[in-house]
Amino acid sequence: MKVSKTHFKAIHILLIACMLTACSSLKNRKIEKNLTERLNLNGFDNHFTGFMVYAPESQDTLMALNAHKFFTPASNTKIFTLYTALKILGDSIPSLRYYALKDTVYFQGTGYPGSLHPAFNDSSIVQFLQSFQNLVYVPANFPEGRFGPGWAWEDFDSAFSPERSSLPLYGNVLTYIRHSEPEVVPEYFTDSISTVALPGRRLEHKNTFYFNPGGRDSLTVPFKTGIKLTADLLEIAIKKPITIKEQFPEGKKTLLYGNTPADSLYKQLMEESDNFIAEQLLLTSSAALTDTLSSRLARDFVLDTYLSELEDHPRWVDGSGLSRYNLFTPASMIHVLEKLYKEFGTDRILTIFPAGGKEGTLEDWYGTTGGPYVFAKSGTLGNTYCLSGYMITSSGRFLLFSFMNNHFMESSSQLKPRIEVILEAMRDSY
Structure with a gap:
């Protein structure tokens, strides 16, 4: 059979493409073998390790070690929380649900974490409520407890x-600032500080605090929340009395939105690994969907809709990762990391994620003098250290990775240098 010049040229191009693909695959196999050897040589063989590297542009899995095994993720859970908040809340986060009737306003919380928070100073709900003569607080339907399942209650x-x-104020913490005359924020608790030493910094079921008068550092301690306490704190801030009632009058309710930019909350969530913001963002996501504040409701909604195609269905029980009940796979982390950057853009996501060697929990790790090459979320619990995020390699490739480690017997500070060696090898090899 006679082959035309056009067909011959097409076959020639196809053969070259196959040869290049084969060379590329061979190179990737060599890199994978090298990285696997490094994992074994650098002390990753005595605990449970999962590692997956994925190139989103070519849709190639470059390395997969226990990628579909389930791990305790610690604060890597916040990657799923961030995706939930971005999908449900977006750029506008509601701070109150209210019903106004002439000079009276009925209001309830949406779980919004920014109100009077020391990092944001968002007083928008105070300014809004001050414009009404009569204030009626209607506690939200919040069926979940003060702590998530599997948290360490101590x-x-x-x-x-x-x-x-449901209506957090001041980040639900007391801040004790040491001056010649100590400052207490909120001032409401000034008379609640004990001069008698307690077993910890606060009684478990009562807002009685203890700060060593001879100490040097300022301290932050969670206070015990409650409906009456919320009303009292607001009364002081607004300088008007507040009545508490069980339900709204009949009529359509309206949402008030907070003044804190959404990405400021998301950056605090990821960069500082803020557990409080993580939990409250799930509650606020739930409030945006229904009249009930339920972390479970928000999680189930996202898993059933936006993440319904997840191959490894996770056990996801909180927003922060404080719970050891959470179970995720490296492949699931990669799946959500890919959705984040595709749906919200590389520039935005890399701004929200901590940059290696520069910010937050990664400030002392995974950086170079030439600038960050890793943008990732760490997760740390006892015997657990996970790191999942994005990498820009020396050749300019954009990669996704998830490196999950459970059940090691050493401290995470001893493990991190060995992880850094692996990530540097990835950066310089691809």
């Missing part, structure tokens, strides 16, 4: 573990 007085609530 951490009740730790700064990283504020209680969840």
Whole structure:
């Protein structure tokens, strides 16, 4: 059979493409073998490790080690929380649900975390409520408890573990600032500070706090939330009395939106690994969907809709990752990382994620003198360290990775240098 010049040229191009693909695959196999050897040589063989590297432009999985095994993710859970908030809340986050009737306003919380928060100073709900003569607080339907399932309850007085609530104020924490005359924020608790030493910084079921008068550092301690306390704190801020009632009058309710830019909350969530903001964003997402504030409702909605195609259905029980009940796979992390950057843009997502060597929990790790090459979320619990996010390689490739480690016996500070070696090898190899 005679082959035309056109057909011959097409076959020639196809053969070259196959040869290039084969060379590329061979190179990737060599890199994968090299990285696997590094994992074994660098002490990753005595605990449970999952590692997946994915090139989204070519849709190639470059490496997969236990990629579909389930791990305790710690704060890598916040990657799913961020996706939930971006999909449901977007750029406008509601702070109150209200019904106005002449000079009276009935209002309830939406779980919005920014109100009077020390990092944001968002007083928008105070300014709004001050414009009414009569204020009626209607507590929201919040069926879940102050803590998430599987949390360490003994951490009740730790700064990283504020209680969840439907109308949080001041980040649900007391801040004790040491001056010649100590400052207490909110001032409401000034008379609640004990001069008698307690077992911790606060009584578990009462807002009685203890700060060592000889200490040097300012401290942040969660306070015990409650409906009456919320009304009291607002009364002081607004300088008007507040009545508490169980329900709204008949009529259409309206949403008030907070003044804190959404991306400021999302950046605080990821960069500082803020557990309080994580939990409250799920509650606010739920409030945007229904009249009920339920973390579970928001999680189930996202898994059933936006993430219904997930191959490895996770066990997802909170927004922060404080719970050891959470179980995710590296492949699931990669799936959501890909959706984040495709749906919201690389520039925005890399701004929200911590940059290696520069910011937040990655400030001391995964950086270079030439600038960050890793943009990722870390997750740390006892015997657990996970890191999932994005990498820009030396050749300019954009990669997604998830590196999950469970059940190691050393400290995470001993593990991180070995992880850094692997990530540097990835950066310089691809």
